[in-house]
Amino acid sequence: MATIHDVAKKAKVSVTTVSRVLNNRGYISEATRTKVFKAMEQLHYQPNEIARSLLRKQSNVIGLIIPNVSHPFFSELANYVENYAYEKGFKMLLCNSQLDPVKEKDYIEMLKRNRVDGIIMGSHTLQVEEYINLSSPIVTIDRQISTEIPYISSDNYMGGSLAAKLLLAKGCMKTAHICGNLELQLLANQRTTAFKSVMNENGVEPIIVQTDMDVFNQIQYAQMIRQLFEDHPDIDGVFATSDIIAAFAVKECAAVGKRIPDDVKIIGYDDINAASWMMPAITTIKQPISQMALTAVDLILKQMNEEEFHLENIHPVSLVERATT
Amino acid sequence: MATIHDVAKKAKVSVTTVSRVLNNRGYISEATRTKVFKAMEQLHYQPNEIARSLLRKQSNVIGLIIPNVSHPFFSELANYVENYAYEKGFKMLLCNSQLDPVKEKDYIEMLKRNRVDGIIMGSHTLQVEEYINLSSPIVTIDRQISTEIPYISSDNYMGGSLAAKLLLAKGCMKTAHICGNLELQLLANQRTTAFKSVMNENGVEPIIVQTDMDVFNQIQYAQMIRQLFEDHPDIDGVFATSDIIAAFAVKECAAVGKRIPDDVKIIGYDDINAASWMMPAITTIKQPISQMALTAVDLILKQMNEEEFHLENIHPVSLVERATT
DNA sequence: TGTCATATGTCAATCGTTTGACATGTCAAA
């Protein structure tokens, strides 16, 4: 691959001059400028960003750590993050932790070794706190891990509350909530808190099912949901913590002959693309994924430039009512 | 951030010694080794991979260019590619071209500037040929662009053929096929070729609908499909070029009161996760996405190491029959 | 005593680019 020296030689100018046209600094005549550009073109010259990064101490790379891009929520998030990063002149390194604590730690270190300008952390297993010594800008999604690292989430409490209210308004008397592991200190837990609280206020005690399952393990989920309905055949409303789980619930209801929404009403969370094109289309709590991605990139940039930023970045959710309620 | 010099100073050894323990070369006593490791730990030292890359002329980064990670096929692909890359000690830079030729070209150049070790090209708009002057390893997905660049695809012809045969076996007499723009020289076009050919052999002339639409534009697709059924109310079988389009078709059929699979049978392509948990679950032609990703990473590695590789890498497909046929 | 494996150090070059300091030269305006 051609270097700046090759270009200089070809254009019969000094390396400094090439650098000057490349970076638009100092005086350069139109004549040399074109001469240099022509040489670059002929040589298919592309400046070595690695060398630049080394000197500048800036890689223009953002690392995104998520459990798994094949999960629609994260794939949509990744898409937006990448888009905004691109707009700002950044690239995105994608890391799938598979929710493996070892891999998670490994990725953080890898990203540091590669001197990324910032890390967006969307995967949370263990006490990541120890690994993170805020040397580089970082933002977390859905988890508060310190009072210095900004975090992003949707208004989980509002989400849980909206779901509860809708089910109550539709006349549900016996509800269930399927959520993740509440021991991980995720902000998503507030969905559960809110749901339970609103239900209780209305005299309903919801059944709470925690699960650590891989969200793609349809068979396990099917079993779990089937069990739930066997144990509580009178359930008439389900609030799932993701649209995919809601979809599994829909499927399972159909399998056991419960009609949706007549017998059971189901609400999901996220509003992934699929929620709208599934059948029946899923009623859900919409997270503004695009906005959240924008905020994430923005927070990295602000930290890089030592600008002010908010620690807490909670985005409003909205209820999208479709065919399952 | 600490440098190797800081570590050397802290451990009271020379930089060379630190480098030696870091890279496991030359003689090092256990005592100094631990001394050095301790210093590294205390300083939270992480070797600067940028500096290493510059010297080694190897970034250990693979670039993946795809239209959009939020498309399930590509998100699953990206997930696998990242996993395999990680196993081999590589990182993955993700680029969403949004099928914008400008962005596509831009990304290729960006990846070259960043001296990635290889590019996996899954997005194809224009004559990318001109941009690619095979300086770095590259592999394409679903497109043959030269006789030197290896390409990966599923056995599209077999896929189209399987779909046609299934519809025929189920007694379909009037079939439609929804595909992408056939003018782009994609290998996926063979699905169409095969489908048409098998149908013709059996005396059926399928209706072929080409479309350039954004696959997420549900409204446009719905209109298009509705139009299709209005123009040809007797259609009893549809072969869509992706599961998402198949899902739209399912939805539209339901909307106009056609029963699936009784009135209309629908087959998708890809076998994305969602295909199995949708309702009704979609009959589809399964691409071995994981295998394809593995091959992609492998082909990059083989090119890097100047090993032999196959130009054509076609992966077998299989029919997964579910509820829409 | 000599030799050799082990252990560590010094030094300098290299990767490709940027940048500041400084020199030199041209040309036009004052």
Added chain:
DNA sequence: TTTGACATGTCAAACGATTGACATATGACA
């Protein structure tokens, strides 16, 4: 004639690490 804007060049240091050449020292073994 002087001044200063414009144009280009030379040179060297820097970014953080690796590596080869070479020097030196210790201890063990023959």
